[in-house]
Amino acid sequence: MDVLPRWADIVLIPLIGLILAAVLSALMIIASGQDAGEAIKLMVQGALGSTNGWGYTLYYATNFMFTGLAVAVAFHARMFNIGGEGQAMLGGLGVALCCLYLPLPHWTIALVVAIIGAGLFGAIWAAIPAYLQAKRGSHIVITTIMFNFIAAALLNYLLVGALKPAGAMDPATARFPEAVHLPTFQDMFSTADNPLFRGAPANVTFFVAVAACFAVWFLIWRTRLGYEIRAYGESESAAKYAGISPTKIIMIAMIISGALAGCMAINNVMGEAERLVLNSVEGAGFIGIAVALMGRNHPFGIFVAALLFGFLYQGGAELGLWTSIPRELVTVIQALVILFTGALDNMIRMPLEKLFLALRKKGATA
Amino acid sequence: MIEFLNLFSLPVLESSLRLGTPLLLACLAGLFSERAGIFDIGLEGKMLVAAFFSAAIAYSTESVWLGLLAGIGASMVLAVIHGLASITFRGNQLISGVAINFLAAGLTVLIAQTWFKQGGRTPSLPEEARFNALEFPGLDTIAAMPVVGPVLANLILGHDLLVYVAFAAVPLTWWILFSTRFGLRLRAVGENPAAVDTAGINVVFLRYMAVLICGVLCGIAGTYLATALQAGFVKDMTAGRGYIALAALIFAKWRPWYALGACLLFGYLQAIALRPDLLEAAFGFKVQVQLLDALPYVLTVVILAGFVGKAIPPRAGGEPYVKER
Numbered sequence: 001m002d003v004l005p006r007w008a009d010i011v012l013i014p015l016i017g018l019i020l021a022a023v024l025s026a027l028m029i030i031a032s033g034q035d036a037g038e039a040i041k042l043m044v045q046g047a048l049g050s051t052n053g054w055g056y057t058l059y060y061a062t063n064f065m066f067t068g069l070a071v072a073v074a075f076h077a078r079m080f081n082i083g084g085e086g087q088a089m090l091g092g093l094g095v096a097l098c099c100l101y102l103p104l105p106h107w108t109i110a111l112v113v114a115i116i117g118a119g120l121f122g123a124i125w126a127a128i129p130a131y132l133q134a135k136r137g138s139h140i141v142i143t144t145i146m147f148n149f150i151a152a153a154l155l156n157y158l159l160v161g162a163l164k165p166a167g168a169m170d171p172a173t174a175r176f177p178e179a180v181h182l183p184t185f186q187d188m189f190s191t192a193d194n195p196l197f198r199g200a201p202a203n204v205t206f207f208v209a210v211a212a213c214f215a216v217w218f219l220i221w222r223t224r225l226g227y228e229i230r231a232y233g234e235s236e237s238a239a240k241y242a243g244i245s246p247t248k249i250i251m252i253a254m255i256i257s258g259a260l261a262g263c264m265a266i267n268n269v270m271g272e273a274e275r276l277v278l279n280s281v282e283g284a285g286f287i288g289i290a291v292a293l294m295g296r297n298h299p300f301g302i303f304v305a306a307l308l309f310g311f312l313y314q315g316g317a318e319l320g321l322w323t324s325i326p327r328e329l330v331t332v333i334q335a336l337v338i339l340f341t342g343a344l345d346n347m348i349r350m351p352l353e354k355l356f357l358a359l360r361k362k363g364a365t366a
Numbered sequence: 367m368i369e370f371l372n373l374f375s376l377p378v379l380e381s382s383l384r385l386g387t388p389l390l391l392a393c394l395a396g397l398f399s400e401r402a403g404i405f406d407i408g409l410e411g412k413m414l415v416a417a418f419f420s421a422a423i424a425y426s427t428e429s430v431w432l433g434l435l436a437g438i439g440a441s442m443v444l445a446v447i448h449g450l451a452s453i454t455f456r457g458n459q460l461i462s463g464v465a466i467n468f469l470a471a472g473l474t475v476l477i478a479q480t481w482f483k484q485g486g487r488t489p490s491l492p493e494e495a496r497f498n499a500l501e502f503p504g505l506d507t508i509a510a511m512p513v514v515g516p517v518l519a520n521l522i523l524g525h526d527l528l529v530y531v532a533f534a535a536v537p538l539t540w541w542i543l544f545s546t547r548f549g550l551r552l553r554a555v556g557e558n559p560a561a562v563d564t565a566g567i568n569v570v571f572l573r574y575m576a577v578l579i580c581g582v583l584c585g586i587a588g589t590y591l592a593t594a595l596q597a598g599f600v601k602d603m604t605a606g607r608g609y610i611a612l613a614a615l616i617f618a619k620w621r622p623w624y625a626l627g628a629c630l631l632f633g634y635l636q637a638i639a640l641r642p643d644l645l646e647a648a649f650g651f652k653v654q655v656q657l658l659d660a661l662p663y664v665l666t667v668v669i670l671a672g673f674v675g676k677a678i679p680p681r682a683g684g685e686p687y688v689k690e691r
Contacts, residue, residue: 032480080460138670139679141460142616145407145609146663146670153660161654289464326479326486331472335465343451343462350455 003353010296016348017340018294018308025333034325046318047311055185055200056317060284061310062202062267065209067288068306069216070261072297076220077253078233083129083144084261085285086151087122091262092269093155094121096163096276099176110180114266115208122262123255125151130254134247140254148285159278172277182271203271209306212260213299219256220299229253261285283331287313290334293342309334369647376520378637378644383525384595386633387532388413388587392611393618393625394532394539395583401543401620402576403556403682404452407463408444409584410608411470416441416588418474421488421599422481424495430593433495437592438585444470445581453573456686467608475601490598497526497594528590533626535583540622552576556680559687569687587611613666619677632662 004013026036047057067084074081081087094117104110129143159171168174183204185197220226232239232249240246264284269276287309294308295301316330340348372378392409399406416437424433444466451462475486482488502508502523509519543549554562555572563569591607592599614632618624635658638645645653669677 028476032476082464132671136671138672142612143667143670146613146667149606149609149663150660153656157654157656286464286468293461324479324483326475328472328475328486331468332476335468335472338461338468339451339465343457343465344455345457346455
């Protein structure tokens with residue numbers, strides 16, 4: 001029996017977790033001798049106070065939507081895909097290969113091709129651990145962790161070797177051709193006398209990410225496959241009894257998950273850097289875990305949580321720029337969110353359940 | 367031929383020992399935890415906080431022993447959080463581990479910046495605030511002996527205390543796990559907690575003990591990194607060692623003596639990655655260091671996939687124990 005009403009489960013519990021994380025972070029700022037109120041003001045101003053700030057916030061949010069969705073799809077099949085980082089790295093490789101070696105005449109075509117390339121490479125990187133889980137029983141969490149490191153080594157190897165243009169010093173590919181330049185928000189929304197989003201990296205990929213949110217929602221709750229994924233996630237034995245093949249679900253869920261993580265590369269590699277650099281993912285694959293937990297594995301929740309983390313990321317960067325608070329504060333907040341909404345979920349849930357039970361009893365006797 | 371033998375020269379082997387030490391300590395830490403049924407991917411984070419607090423306290427007090435205590439203490443705080451999340455509140459142990467790694471990565475830089483204001487690092491430690499090579503009486507006469515002299519003096523003797531602690535921990539772990547009542551119960555709790563509970567033994571207590579021992583060992587590992595291997599803390603100085611230790615644990619199939627072998631092997635790979643010139647001389651072509659970096663992970667995946675002997679984890683690993691009501 002569900003003790004908690006639905007709204008408490010999907011809104012109240014993450015909210016309490018978030019508040020706990022925020023309070024602890026504020027205490028930490030105060031303990032370091034800084035003004036917490038001032039810090040929050042600076043974060044809000046820096047992330048939401050200008051179209052430029054918004055441009056960065058939405059850029060980060062785009063990354064986190066992809067990686068958050070990736071984690072969530074795997075979670076629905078009760079798998080913990082911790083390899084979003086590696087899959088996004090490989091996605092970057094796919095994007096770079098498409099943009100550098102295919103003659104792409106226009107950005108619209110380039111976008112479609114890049115989505116295919118990024119998705120394919122990310123999917124392959126997720127498919128190997130999935131296969132090992134399904135067929136050989138090796139734990140997907142451990143293999144995906146290992147694959148993160150293997151991906152990092154592989155990219156490192158390629159970027160100092162084969163992909164580096166001759167004579168270049170830094171480990172990165174050549175710049176992508178002008179034709180594959182994705183329109184940024186500045187290109188799209190600025191007018192001659194009213195420049196908006198100036199210099200901000202947010203680009204058309206944001207809309208791709210929003211479309212991906214819808215697509216995942218449709219897949220999980222409106223298709224037969226989504227039903228099978230959820231059924232498998234709820235109970236493997238029941239799903240088997242209903243004729244659902246575990247191998248098929250593990251493979252498909254992880255391939256979709258990997259493809260989503262890979263697609264993040266359209267935003268950061270193609271949209272922002274316009275070349276593949278070392279460590280381009282910058283931990284976004286791991287933030288996806290926090291985003292998915294916070295968003296309760298629902299695309300809408302993930303959209304909101306990604307915006308929140310985009311705000312934290314941009315606000316944290318501003319803090320690092322203008323105060324002596326390092327941007328690692330964001331890492332701490334992220335850790336606390338994962339802790340409270342993920343691992344310590346029951347710590348919040350148990351007292352709440354008691355409270356709601358007590359309230360219900362009171363309501364019944366009155 | 368001589369170029370090939372250079373790959374196993376004394377300096378390389380000695381540096382393998384030194385690089386293998388933190389892996390070994392962390393690996394044994396993971397062994398205790400996972401044998402009791404608590405997955406721990408937070409080894410990295412625990413080592414990192416230990417590295418920072420040991421360096422910070424050793425620098426402030428100029429006592430490496432207080433540094434060691436602080437390192438162990440900090441690591442145990444995170445261990446208790448992991449215990450709370452995975453034992454008391456029956457949360458997801460993997461998610462808790464991820465959170466702990468991020469908490470450590472962020473907190474260490476945050477505190478280091480406020481404390482020392484040097485961009486998230488501690489000042490480098492003076493000689494007296496570090497674990498230095500032990501001075502054995504008559505080391506000079508031993509070193510002067512032909513053939514065995516240099517081996518004894520460089521490879522076996524002449525390390526700091528924590529290296530010997532790490533190597534002594536292997537037989538100790540083996541003895542505790544396989545020859546004591548506590549060890550038997552600890553392993554049983556990782557295989558079938560319900561049976562242990564039926565026998566009237568406290569599952570929660572045993573699992574907390576395992577998690578705390580894991581905290582102590584990770585604390586020593588982190589302290590070794592910051593006060594012996596290097597002189598002071600720098601941001602993210604564990605550099606994935608916690609995950610390599612995890613890989614070694616699987617490679618060793620959750621057994622102490624195998625863990626020693628796996629950690630020495632992975633330590634050797636790290637040592638050889640520092641000397642690409644030797645590799646080039648031995649094989650006649652340039653061996654990419656990045657590929658060597660990936661080798662521990664690739665080996666682990668191969669082992670996990672069961673292509674070379676199957677690695678079977680403790681049966682109740684990762685599952686919170688719920689007493690029947």
